[in-house]
Amino acid sequence: MKTYFKNGIVKDVPYFIDKTDEFQIQELENKTLNSFIYPGNSINYTLDEELCRLYDTLRDMVFEDTEKYYQELKILPIWVHEAGQNSDCDISVDMFNELVSDSDIPNLYKHLYLIDCQFLVGTIQNLLCAMEDAFIRYYKSIAISEKEEKYEALTDPNGTIFVLSQSSTRASSMIEMYFTKAYSILDIICKICYEIQFKREDFSAYKKTNCADILWGARKKLAINGTSNTLFEKCDFISTIESLRNELVHNGTWELNPKKFIRFENGLVQERFMLFPDMTQGHLSTAKNRKHFFASGIKVNNILPHIHSEFKRRLLKTIEIMNK
Numbered sequence: 001m002k003t004y005f006k007n008g009i010v011k012d013v014p015y016f017i018d019k020t021d022e023f024q025i026q027e028l029e030n031k032t033l034n035s036f037i038y039p040g041n042s043i044n045y046t047l048d049e050e051l052c053r054l055y056d057t058l059r060d061m062v063f064e065d066t067e068k069y070y071q072e073l074k075i076l077p078i079w080v081h082e083a084g085q086n087s088d089c090d091i092s093v094d095m096f097n098e099l100v101s102d103s104d105i106p107n108l109y110k111h112l113y114l115i116d117c118q119f120l121v122g123t124i125q126n127l128l129c130a131m132e133d134a135f136i137r138y139y140k141s142i143a144i145s146e147k148e149e150k151y152e153a154l155t156d157p158n159g160t161i162f163v164l165s166q167s168s169t170r171a172s173s174m175i176e177m178y179f180t181k182a183y184s185i186l187d188i189i190c191k192i193c194y195e196i197q198f199k200r201e202d203f204s205a206y207k208k209t210n211c212a213d214i215l216w217g218a219r220k221k222l223a224i225n226g227t228s229n230t231l232f233e234k235c236d237f238i239s240t241i242e243s244l245r246n247e248l249v250h251n252g253t254w255e256l257n258p259k260k261f262i263r264f265e266n267g268l269v270q271e272r273f274m275l276f277p278d279m280t281q282g283h284l285s286t287a288k289n290r291k292h293f294f295a296s297g298i299k300v301n302n303i304l305p306h307i308h309s310e311f312k313r314r315l316l317k318t319i320e321i322m323n324k
Helices: 043-060 066-074 077-081 093-102 107-144 166-197 216-222 236-251 301-324
Strands: 001-005 009-010 024-029 034-037 160-165 260-265 268-273
Touching: 024 107, 024 268, 043 066, 043 107, 043 301, 077 107, 107 166, 107 301, 166 216, 166 236, 166 260, 166 301, 236 301, 268 301
Parallel strands: none
Antiparallel strands: 001 009, 001 024, 024 034, 160 260, 260 268
């Protein structure tokens, strides 16, 4: 099976690697399965279970009688769930508003509100999938050979070169996607916490959620803000996510010319990697207009597994608290 190692090398390995002290991604392929495994990825299943519990937490917040809720749920028309949410429902906004105003469905406004809140949970699940995909595709992109045989005649067979290529751009795009999706989760988790803390009591009409205009910057209003080991802890780790996302969104790129570094030993490729920008206490090291310094020599290949596992660990702890 294809195995992508942390050093940017891909090999065919005929067995499962069970050493958890060495990071690698193994691709599993057969007629019914096409997925990836790596050390620590079992947290994905725990996260999904806890997110499913969050659907129930929101349900219980809105409906005191669970049995009655499911009785009403059985007879809800499909537009209540799908209109304005999914592309396979072709109901227009005008038709939706008309259906809402003309309907005599019991507790319609409660159901609409709950579905809107649960939509946020589904969004987190989608964002996690996108993060997972970007994480894996980074290592797949960085491992692509760049016709490296033409560099074998280097004057120094133990040198390091950099390459500007399509795979370099693709790897950079995966990193950029990763951090923007991670920050989106911060926004959405903040919205759900806000909705839980400031519980709605009035269901006399279909209204905007309380958190409609709430983003990550409003987290200071939340009781969970500052809690250790969660996404709401004030720490360099979360500041790094914020800093990188803001730079990518507002200034558009990981670096001016995304590049892959290739290290040779005795004329053979031993490593392919990209560099992580210099950070100072969770913020990009900055000199006036310059924010893309790479003097520390930190490799994305080495730091990304820790970021990925730490983010999911903190997200899990956050959701566990929300479910309590």
